[in-house]
Amino acid sequence: MHNNVETLFANLWQDYVAMTPSALKVHQLLGDGDELINDHVAFRTFNIDKVGLEKLAAHFLALGYEEKGQYNFEQKKLKAKHFEHADDTKPKVFISELLVEEFSAPVQAIIRKMVDAVPADAVNKENFLYSGTHWQVSSEEYQTLLNESEYAAWVSAWGFRANHFTVSLNHLKRYTLLSEVNDKLKEAGFELNTSGGEIKGGPEVHLAQSSTMADKMEVCFSDKSLVIPSCFYEFAQRYAMPNGKLYTGFVAASADKIFESTNVGM
Ligand code: NI
Numbered sequence: 205m206h207n208n209v210e211t212l213f214a215n216l217w218q219d220y221v222a223m224t225p226s227a228l229k230v231h232q233l234l235g236d237g238d239e240l241i242n243d244h245v246a247f248r249t250f251n252i253d254k255v256g257l258e259k260l261a262a263h264f265l266a267l268g269y270e271e272k273g274q275y276n277f278e279q280k281k282l283k284a285k286h287f288e289h290a291d292d293t294k295p296k297v298f299i300s301e302l303l304v305e306e307f308s309a310p311v312q313a314i315i316r317k318m319v320d321a322v323p324a325d326a327v328n329k330e331n332f333l334y335s336g337t338h339w340q341v342s343s344e345e346y347q348t349l350l351n352e353s354e355y356a357a358w359v360s361a362w363g364f365r366a367n368h369f370t371v372s373l374n375h376l377k378r379y380t381l382l383s384e385v386n387d388k389l390k391e392a393g394f395e396l397n398t399s400g401g402e403i404k405g406g407p408e409v410h411l412a413q414s415s416t417m418a419d420k421m422e423v424c425f426s427d428k429s430l431v432i433p434s435c436f437y438e439f440a441q442r443y444a445m446p447n448g449k450l451y452t453g454f455v456a457a458s459a460d461k462i463f464e465s466t467n468v469g470m
Contacts, residue, residue, distance in 0.1 A: 209267050209294050212333070216245060219334035220366040224419050224435040226394065227369065233392055234371060234378075234385065241375035243440040244286070244296035246367045247333065248359050250304050252319045255364070257285060257301040259327045264297050272296075273453045277460055280355060281306045286454055295370075298454060302355055311352050314345045318360060337363035343425040346432075350468065358466050361423045361432055368415065368465070373441035374450070382412045382441045389416065397436070400461035410443045410451030413458050418466045436465040 221227050231240060249255050261271070269287040276283055277300075284300035304315050321339035326332055341349075341360045350357035358367070371385075379385050386402050395417040396402050404413045418433035442450045 209289065209291075212263070212267065213242070213245070213295060215331070216334050216366045217369065219336075220369055220435055223362065223365065223421060224437065226416065226419050227435070227437050229392075230371075230389065230394065230416065230437050233388065234376060236378065238377060241293060241372045242295040243370040243372035243374075243438075243442070244298050245369050246298040246300070246438075247364070248355060248367050249299070249301050249364065250315055250319060250356075250359065251283065251301040252304060252316070254324070255319055255322055255327055257283070257299050260299050260333065260364075261285065261287060261297075262328075263333055269297060275300075275454060275456045275459065277456060277463070280460065280463060281353065282355065282463075284454075284459070288452060292452075296452065298459075300355075302353065302359070307352055307356070310348055311356065314341065314349060314360070315356060332364060334365045335363065336365055337361070339363075340426045342427045343430055344427070346425060346430070354467055355463065358433070361425075362434060366435065368436050368438045368462075370413075370438035370440050373412075373439060382414055382439060385439050386414050397462065397465040399464040399467075400458070404458035404461050405455045407443045409455045409458070410445055411453070411455050411458065412441045412443075413455075413462060414439050415462055415465045433466045433468060438462060438465075 247260055264287050269289050272288045273286045281303045282300045287297040318339040346357055349360050382403055397415045397417055402414055406412045415438040416436045418436040420431050421434040422429050422431050445451050
């Protein structure tokens with residue numbers, strides 16, 4: 205397990221920017237030299253015991269995080285939970301898992317083969333959260349997964365690592381509105397996820413979110429290399445609830461659209 209929260213997030217960030225070259229450019233553009241505060245970091249996995257949501261969560265619980273919310277995504281066949289640290293400048297953590305049993309036999313077989321290849325003790329190791337893939341799939345298997353679940357295909361190619369980091373608008377000095385950030389990003393040539401509109405949610409649900417489309421990187425499958433979507437950057441603005449406190453949860457309808465930031469065809 206990890207010595208401290210800072211070390212873990214520094215290691216996650218290092219791995220993430222290696223897969224997401226545009227993240228450093230966005231960081232520079234919005235921060236302009238200032239440190240950026242992350243609203244949350246998101247992870248993807250399968251609901252198979254060996255590597256399930258709870259196994260990933262254990263790393264954060266050991267660092268003082270607590271479970272604060274549960275979410276269902278029926279159409280995408282996903283469940284998720286979010287976790288918060290008592291120190292609210294520490295990023296929230298959003299972990300989802302794919303409901304493997306709801307997919308076709310061929311898809312289940314590929315996923316089970318992947319998970320079988322993960323060493324039994326790997327999940328407890330400090331670096332598991334940024335350990336990438338523990339298996340090799342063929343480009344044909346990747347395509348089989350992609351036909352039923354973009355999410356499953358993404359995990360087959362990228363494995364265990366941060367799927368996205370999220371800039372907290374509430375902590376940005378130079379911007380007060382998400383729309384201003386979006387305009388700045390588009391002006392600089394970044395492509396935004398427009399599924400469900402550029403801005404998902406808003407003051408009425410106490411959370412507004414937008415995201416870039418994932419970078420594209422080359423992945424070596426067992427038979428050949430393909431250039432496919434890797435990771436993306438998200439932006440979140442939180443609003444006060446009627447009780448005056450900032451909303452700290454997630455909005456399923458918005459997260460549903462954010463998942464599409466790694467779609468191949470968008
Ligand atoms: Ni997110």
